[in-house]
Amino acid sequence: MSENLILSIDAMGGDNAPEMVVEGLTIALDRHPDARFLLYGDEARLKPFLDAHARLRKVCEIRHADDVITNDAKPAQALRNGRQSSMRLAINAVKDGEATGIVSAGNTGALMAMAKFVLKTLPGIDRPAIATSFPTMRAKTVMLDLGANVECDAENLVQFAVMGEVFARNVLGLEQPSVGILNVGQEDLKGNTAVKQAAAMLQEADLPIKFYGFVEGDDLAAGTVDVIVTDGFTGNISLKSIEGTAKMFAHFLRESLMGSVRGKLGATIAKKALLEFKDRLDPRRYNGAMFLGLNGICVKSHGGTDGLGFSNAIRVAIELINDGVNDGIKDDFAHISEAILLVRERAEEEARAAEREAQVAAEAARNEGKDRAVSL
Amino acid sequence: MSENLILSIDAMGGDNAPEMVVEGLTIALDRHPDARFLLYGDEARLKPFLDAHARLRKVCEIRHADDVITNDAKPAQALRNGRQSSMRLAINAVKDGEATGIVSAGNTGALMAMAKFVLKTLPGIDRPAIATSFPTMRAKTVMLDLGANVECDAENLVQFAVMGEVFARNVLGLEQPSVGILNVGQEDLKGNTAVKQAAAMLQEADLPIKFYGFVEGDDLAAGTVDVIVTDGFTGNISLKSIEGTAKMFAHFLRESLMGSVRGKLGATIAKKALLEFKDRLDPRRYNGAMFLGLNGICVKSHGGTDGLGFSNAIRVAIELINDGVNDGIKDDFAHISEAILLVRERAEEEARAAEREAQVAAEAARNEGKDRAVSL
Numbered sequence: 001m002s003e004n005l006i007l008s009i010d011a012m013g014g015d016n017a018p019e020m021v022v023e024g025l026t027i028a029l030d031r032h033p034d035a036r037f038l039l040y041g042d043e044a045r046l047k048p049f050l051d052a053h054a055r056l057r058k059v060c061e062i063r064h065a066d067d068v069i070t071n072d073a074k075p076a077q078a079l080r081n082g083r084q085s086s087m088r089l090a091i092n093a094v095k096d097g098e099a100t101g102i103v104s105a106g107n108t109g110a111l112m113a114m115a116k117f118v119l120k121t122l123p124g125i126d127r128p129a130i131a132t133s134f135p136t137m138r139a140k141t142v143m144l145d146l147g148a149n150v151e152c153d154a155e156n157l158v159q160f161a162v163m164g165e166v167f168a169r170n171v172l173g174l175e176q177p178s179v180g181i182l183n184v185g186q187e188d189l190k191g192n193t194a195v196k197q198a199a200a201m202l203q204e205a206d207l208p209i210k211f212y213g214f215v216e217g218d219d220l221a222a223g224t225v226d227v228i229v230t231d232g233f234t235g236n237i238s239l240k241s242i243e244g245t246a247k248m249f250a251h252f253l254r255e256s257l258m259g260s261v262r263g264k265l266g267a268t269i270a271k272k273a274l275l276e277f278k279d280r281l282d283p284r285r286y287n288g289a290m291f292l293g294l295n296g297i298c299v300k301s302h303g304g305t306d307g308l309g310f311s312n313a314i315r316v317a318i319e320l321i322n323d324g325v326n327d328g329i330k331d332d333f334a335h336i337s338e339a340i341l342l343v344r345e346r347a348e349e350e351a352r353a354a355e356r357e358a359q360v361a362a363e364a365a366r367n368e369g370k371d372r373a374v375s376l
Numbered sequence: 377m378s379e380n381l382i383l384s385i386d387a388m389g390g391d392n393a394p395e396m397v398v399e400g401l402t403i404a405l406d407r408h409p410d411a412r413f414l415l416y417g418d419e420a421r422l423k424p425f426l427d428a429h430a431r432l433r434k435v436c437e438i439r440h441a442d443d444v445i446t447n448d449a450k451p452a453q454a455l456r457n458g459r460q461s462s463m464r465l466a467i468n469a470v471k472d473g474e475a476t477g478i479v480s481a482g483n484t485g486a487l488m489a490m491a492k493f494v495l496k497t498l499p500g501i502d503r504p505a506i507a508t509s510f511p512t513m514r515a516k517t518v519m520l521d522l523g524a525n526v527e528c529d530a531e532n533l534v535q536f537a538v539m540g541e542v543f544a545r546n547v548l549g550l551e552q553p554s555v556g557i558l559n560v561g562q563e564d565l566k567g568n569t570a571v572k573q574a575a576a577m578l579q580e581a582d583l584p585i586k587f588y589g590f591v592e593g594d595d596l597a598a599g600t601v602d603v604i605v606t607d608g609f610t611g612n613i614s615l616k617s618i619e620g621t622a623k624m625f626a627h628f629l630r631e632s633l634m635g636s637v638r639g640k641l642g643a644t645i646a647k648k649a650l651l652e653f654k655d656r657l658d659p660r661r662y663n664g665a666m667f668l669g670l671n672g673i674c675v676k677s678h679g680g681t682d683g684l685g686f687s688n689a690i691r692v693a694i695e696l697i698n699d700g701v702n703d704g705i706k707d708d709f710a711h712i713s714e715a716i717l718l719v720r721e722r723a724e725e726e727a728r729a730a731e732r733e734a735q736v737a738a739e740a741a742r743n744e745g746k747d748r749a750v751s752l
Contacts, residue, residue: 005502074565137624147560148566184523184612189450192609217616221624233568234610236560240593241614242621248513249625249657256653257646266646277632283626287656365483 011041013106023307054120125335136223156195288316387417389482399683477673498711512599530573664692
């Protein structure tokens, strides 16, 4: 283990851990020959896998952990009682500089709470966000937040916009990615206070961001913009709605084709095309949600995924590291926090002015009332 | 026109009105032989259609309207300046008792604002909601709100739950429909204040509702519950996300099949099965969003639909009337408003008690601080 890229792995997180994790590492091994892995988990269970796989053993080091964070553990519980868990020790490795990033398929809430507590946020970021990129009719789109922040104010959304833009530029390789805020309509008047204020800030601030404006739910699959910004409540529900729909669609398609002889025959002949179609929307291909805004790379794999899915979460972590996403975010915030500050001050000044005006108007109305009362 | 079921129709609303509307009526004519229609719109444009269709002429009466509400009109503008519009006059017909329901494919915001202003809400309902039912892997599910209320409190959500339940019982014919609140997780601790409070109210109040608890985005397509309750912001975005995904899925499937000779051949042989599949998810089949909670039936058709889609919006209005949804809502609210009130009072009392406790604790902390300062 030298100056190679080193990832720490929570080997015990996920429904089929550690088998699924080891399988994922075996796939990652071929894809990323330079990567090294610190495997946190039950040594007695992990060692036999490495003993049986010489090449894997060469790039992995087992670090024994007594505990596992369960899926039903509350974030606060995990923080308090999980100090010796595979998840926590894997995060600590990033904090201690032994690894550059951590991948876990465990409890999302616990992972976010621990990562935030141990790694802290990057300068300029109030709250980290969960982000993922997915296929659209046009290209790939990145969306954030997907559930870390159930309630967001305008400034949180603006910070998400900046982080998403850096990701789209550095990892998706887009020169000037477009950024949209998810809303119930495209007109400026629609939506809640947070999205309206965030849009105003992105429009007015002198940021190097191509702000498209508001986008709607159907713009996700259409790929209208490269970065979709939303609060964690809406983002989580809308992404899961999409996942559920994709499953239903596949189910209905199978039912229709298998329901008749001609359907079955057609499906057999078109098998390659249908497999290609299935592969294009395979959720394992898009596995790996990124925790953006932390002082270290942290990627959450779907808990129910298999080895292929987990290997893709590893790929996501390696991309984030190799493409320098955190340095990009730091750079951007160093340059733009002043611009954001200016807009915020202006907005506050305007709010104060409006309040003064309202007070003057109320005072005038009261005086008029008094005058009228006197003249009666 | 006697004691038949009478609908008023905004003949000028929608992208392809009035042609699309007349086509929809022609289809509805065969399906609902007892229905009669008041057609509000430009008489000069509508008359030739009826002159050319003797059967349609017999069940329709044209009521001339000078104005049309455009798609970009703001709700307030429409209310102020649209008093002679086809949309407004069609709504007035329900208020005046000439028709039992109104169908329009025009501007959603304007339709909701006018319908609320003219028809008023049912007793017990603070805000009407937009609802729609859609196919799932299990059966049909009804979801509300879909955009009428961007910000909702717990009580709004509880009212939506009651209205949705009545719809599922009366129109979907379910004996005891299950009701879920859309959230980012199933645990009680997750989500924003409104959903947590609404869930507590539905759990604690002695309502005749089978409350399932929280559901997530992927439960929409899975059909986990019969009624999904959410705020208008989340509901609108999640439903549109699903619509967009269905389009993308169909597009990718077509691309994969048409990309090879075997794919094309297979698709030709399985044509009937593929058409059946397409038909099952045809958005026109599920056209017709209901405005629930108003003193009168109001259905909004998709603006871009065709005659078949519009005829389905007419069907939705007729179902709501024949199945007595508004009477059901009125009945329910007469019985349950007391139960809701009780829970609200209890919640307020608890909040007051918590505040008193916090004050006492703060006072104690201050005193302790003083004591310590004194002893230093």
